[in-house]
Amino acid sequence: MKEFAYVRAGSVEEATSAYASHAGARYLGGGTNLVDLMKLGVERPAALIDVTRLPLDAVEELPDGGLRIGAMVRNSDLAAHLLVRDRYPALSQAVLAGASGQLRNAATTGGNLLQRTRCPYFQDLSKPCNKREPGSGCGARDGVHRDHAVLGHSAHCIATHPSDMAVALAALDGRVELYGPEGARRVAAADFHRLPGDRPDQDTEIRPGELVTGVVLPAAAAGLxxxxxxxxxxxxxxxxxxxxxxxxxxxxxxxxxxxxxxxxxxxxxxxxxxxxxxxxxxxxxxxxxxxxxxxxxxxxxxxxxxxxxxxxxxxxxxxxxxxxxxxxxxxxxx
Amino acid sequence: MGNHEHHSETTLRVNGKPHTLTVDHRRVLLDLLREDLALTGAKRGCDHGQCGACTVLVDGRRVNSCLLFAVALDGREVTTVEGLSGDGEEPHPLQRAFLERDAFQCGYCTPGQICSAAGVLAEAAAGHPSYVTDPAAPSGEPVPLDREEIRERLSGNLCRCGAYPRITEAVEDVIP
Structure with missing residues (x-):
């Protein structure tokens, strides 16, 4: 693994400015995917901006009856939260369907959204992969692709997104909250992840330096x-x-x-x-x-x-x- | 120089004792425990968070120590299998149950299984559901652990010897 600088951010603004001032930075959440990818050599950040201590670790009821989930809420806490279980059972069930108890204790809501595909060609530096190395080709298309996409794939990439949580958020009309150099914005969860097209290296609509700060669940779906x-x-x-x-x-x-x-x-x-x-x-x-x-x-x-x-x-x-x-x-x- | 940029001082409480170390940022908790503190209970199995052999408790919650950078854990409380029973005079009830049930063959996964089971007991007591918990009428009350619950909740701990039936029985023995 390549050496890297480490910055612990105390606020969202501190995190985004630390990201901006470190070339090759990555945000570190629970690390359950990023640390693994660093061990594999797929990710080689020059700096990690630790966002796990940001004050984004609460599930709050909104005045309109919706729910806001902070990006640092751990997957296990999200799945166990009584309001989530009571009003949005699909979300709790989806989170519990993913990973293991240990991983859910570490993984964050924001990190779950930003996890990378588990396509074996993406994770193997000795294989071509347009997502990892644009232009190198796709080993999976004519290779081992039993787990891969059947909808919306392209000549460049047939990978799937591995999150269970994100599927429930899309069905529930959740929204993803982002904060970056250009300020705060929200994107519909169903539109947050992209189709590969000719840019499979781009998993999501997130812009450079932007941080997921939370997810909002609409009142309209509550209790259905x-x-x-x-x-x-x-x-x-x-x-x-x-x-x-x-x-x-x-x-x-x-x-x-x-x-x-x-x-x-x-x-x-x-x-x-x-x-x-x-x-x-x-x-x-x-x-x-x-x-x-x-x-x-x-x-x-x-x-x-x-x-x-x-x-x-x-x-x-x-x-x-x-x-x-x-x-x-x-x-x-x- | 690079050394300054790529190393930091970090303090962890491990099994109740504070340890302050200067760590390479790449140091994961598992390696810190085994190589810096000579606590070799937690095992390196897959080194990718898939097998659970490295499971320890951080602030009381079970996690894969192979996927946690030590520098990010500054100020946290770590409990390994060596510290599970407190003073170490008496084995933890889970350790005793694993012995009585002969819940292992080679034993390599056992410390991870035991730390994970300790986490499972705390999670169920706190009312945390699992994928097999009935989603109807969530209450926050403690979740009763039957065999199906134990098997689901321990699915992140692999045992290549296949001692699962006895591991499940051992955990059943210590359900309050």
Whole structure:
């Protein structure tokens, strides 16, 4: 590992100015991904700006009934928070579906969003990878790509985003708060991560020097039935092969709103807008769920070895929509 | 020079005792424990946060010590398997249960399993859910640990000998 300078930031402004004054700086959160990538030689920062002690470690109720989660809230604390579990169960379930107890105790909310793909070619310096080294090629396209993207991939990159949490945030219409040299701004969680196009080195819309300061959950989704379901190779502690987060609101026996996002299918959490549009106003039947999921996934372009993801994702979506409908109907009956 | 820029003084409390060291920023907690403090209980397995053999408690929470830069832990309280039972006169109930259940073969993963289990007990007592906890009606009350809960919560600790059934039994033995 290359030597690096270390700066412990006490405030957001201190962090962003330290970043600006150190060439080759990276922000250090829980480090569960960054430290690993430094050991692998994928990341070689000249300086680490430690942001773990910034006063961004609270989950706060907002006046409008939404929730603001500080970027330094640890994944385990986020998943355990009673307001999160009560009002946004899909988010708690998604966080608990990821990593291990040890990693969730260290990993931060901001870091979870900014974690890099686990594509083995990205992590292996001896292999070509356009994300790690633009222009070097993609080893996965004709290589081992069973875990890779079926939607929105490009000739340059077929990697998926590994976060479970981000999938729930996309479905719930969460927003990501950023602070940087140009001030503060918010980006919809569903738009925060990018498709690879010809710039697969850019995972997100974050600008140089910007820091994730928090995530906001909207009041509109609070208390609605929501859930996250993940398919993986073993029962625990594995990245998703496919996953789905759904939030559902029924109105007068029809679907008023369905927020639906897929994980592990694309370079970003895949917000299923076409499926959502098809569901809006429809009766909550299995046939409607299947139609909507098929409509969304008709855009899929599976690779040689990952076509299994399409029916897997479809069945996950139909199952979760069905279960949430039962929950909504049972609530109304009581 | 480079030395000044790439090293810092850091103070950690380890098993109740303060230690002030000048560390290379690249020093991870695992290496500091094993090489600077001769506490070799925490093991280097994968060195990438995937196996759990390096698990220790920082401020009472279980973490992978191979992924934590020591410089970032200034002022923190670290507990390793050597300090789990306090004065060390009597083994911790988890250590005793692992012995009684013969919950290992080679023993390499055992310190990590035990520190992780200590973290699990505290997390469940604090009402933290796991992926297999019923999401209905969250209360914040302590989560009862059955075998499914123990297996899920300890999934970040691999045992290549496959002693999982006895590890699960040993943890069950110490559930309050």
């Amino acid at each position: 039935p929501s859930a996250y379901r993940k398919a993986r190779d073993r029962a625990s502690y594995a990245f998703a092969l496919a996953s789905v987060a759904v939030v559902l609101r029924l109105e007068d026996g029809v679907i008023g709103h369905a927020g639906l996002a897929f994980g592990a299918l694309a370079h970003r959490p895949w917000r299923a807008r076409r499926a959502e549009a098809a569901l809006r106003g429809a009766a909550p039947t299995r046939a409607a769920f299947e139609h909507a999921a098929d409509l969304e996934l008709s855009a899929a372009q599976p690779l040689r070895d990952n076509a299994y993801k399409v029916p897997l994702a479809r069945n996950l979506a139909v199952d979760v929509l069905s279960r949430l409908t039962d929950t909504a109907l049972a609530r109304r009956a009581s």
